[in-house]
Each structure stands twice: as structure tokens, then as C-alpha cells.
Amino acid sequence: MLDEEAARILRSKSFAHLALDDEGSPHVSPVWVDVDDHGLVVVNTAEGRVKSRRLAVGSPVALSAADPENPYHYVGVRGRVVKRTNEGADAVIDRLANKYLGVDSYPYRQPGERRVTILIEPERVFVN
Amino acid sequence: MLDEEAARILRSKSFAHLALDDEGSPHVSPVWVDVDDHGLVVVNTAEGRVKSRRLAVGSPVALSAADPENPYHYVGVRGRVVKRTNEGADAVIDRLANKYLGVDSYPYRQPGERRVTILIEPERVFVN
Numbered sequence: 666m667l668d669e670e671a672a673r674i675l676r677s678k679s680f681a682h683l684a685l686d687d688e689g690s691p692h693v694s695p696v697w698v699d700v701d702d703h704g705l706v707v708v709n710t711a712e713g714r715v716k717s718r719r720l721a722v723g724s725p726v727a728l729s730a731a732d733p734e735n736p737y738h739y740v741g742v743r744g745r746v747v748k749r750t751n752e753g754a755d756a757v758i759d760r761l762a763n764k765y766l767g768v769d770s771y772p773y774r775q776p777g778e779r780r781v782t783i784l785i786e787p788e789r790v791f792v793n
Numbered sequence: 794m795l796d797e798e799a800a801r802i803l804r805s806k807s808f809a810h811l812a813l814d815d816e817g818s819p820h821v822s823p824v825w826v827d828v829d830d831h832g833l834v835v836v837n838t839a840e841g842r843v844k845s846r847r848l849a850v851g852s853p854v855a856l857s858a859a860d861p862e863n864p865y866h867y868v869g870v871r872g873r874v875v876k877r878t879n880e881g882a883d884a885v886i887d888r889l890a891n892k893y894l895g896v897d898s899y900p901y902r903q904p905g906e907r908r909v910t911i912l913i914e915p916e917r918v919f920v921n
Binding site for chain 1: 808818819821822856857
């Protein structure tokens, strides 16, 4: 479970660095992130990218994100994907664009791009 | 191989987020990072931590680091550990402390702590 401080950092404008297993090797990339009303970590990507190809329900993931006020204060999360869905994924990326860019609609949408939302249940949370 | 732009970001004061495999699950944490004269990525940790326990010569790793001037511009590296050594590791953490904190000596050393330097050979490098 995310405590209040972990949720505060993940709700800030800091990027999370999301790590996953890509056929036996780690992969990590910066992502927009948020926390939903159930305490799940929300990320959103496009079908076809490594994140969407490698993350299924049950996949283990990890992420770290620094406090925007202090890079030496950060949250680390290890958990699992509990949901992967295209439903509502365009609205989710618009909300993330609003959080990070202050705009109403995600400005980097590519023609033909299909968005996917990935929900992560935190299993271990560290705030350092 | 790191190109000039990737090396520039990794030589900046940005933290890297270092991902590794911890017994089948990804682990990621922010680390100080540098690039040595041979183009290897340098990190340094303390014996006993997840990074030192899970990283041996040959271990696959990944890291991502944002340009300090622009969080949407970042470098991603995937590679392998090519060296893991205690030799000179105190001097390496002092140099990293100088890079990140502007001090001559690493100020967070714990009693009895044994430092270890981990050198990573980049195999795939993305600058986005």
C-alpha cells in the first residue's frame, strides 16, 4: 500500500522511472504516473511499445520517482500489473497531460496510435 | 557505445535510475552515475544493498536519466556489468560526491561500510 508520502510524490509532476523485465533483461524508461482512488499506480503507453508488449496482468514491475523538491528524497515501488486495458485509455492520457503539461488534451498523439492504461498494485513501497 | 549526447546527460548532475533483476522481479532505484574514459557507465554502492547483492559480472542492467535542462529529453541504456570491484571504490564515491554535491569527500559514509564500484558496458543506447 502507498502511504501518504509515497502517494504525494507519485501525484507530483515528477516522472517515474518504470522498470520491467524484457525477456530476461531489465528495461527502464521515464513515464508519466499517477495514483488512482484505489491506491493503484496508473501509467499509460501506446500499443506496440516495450511497455505495452511486456506488461500483462501479473507482470512484476518496479518504479522510482524523486520528490520534485529534493532529488535525495524518493519513492520506490515494487508491485504487479493488475489491469491492462484500452478502455478509457485516451481519457487517462489526457488527464496525465493535464497533470504534467497543464493542457486538456494529450498533444503527442500519433495517427493510428492506440493507448493502453496499465494499473500497478504496489506490494513493497520504500520512501527514502 | 554511448554517443556524445548520451554521455553528456550521464555526466550531468541528473540521477540515473538503475534497473536490475532481483530474483525474477525488476528493481529500480536512483543512483549517482558517471562515464569513465573507456565509455563505461560507473555506479557505486555499498556491499549488502540490493544493487551489490544482485549485480555480478555479466548481469544485465538498464538505466534511464533525464537531461537536467529538459525532462522530456532522456537517455536510456541497456547493458551488462563488466566489472565489480572494491578496489578504489572509496575514491570513486568521493569523485561522485564531488560531481553531485561539490564536496571532496562522500559525506554519507556509514561505519563499517564497504563500497563497491560497478562498471556497465552499454549495449543499446537510446536518446529521446
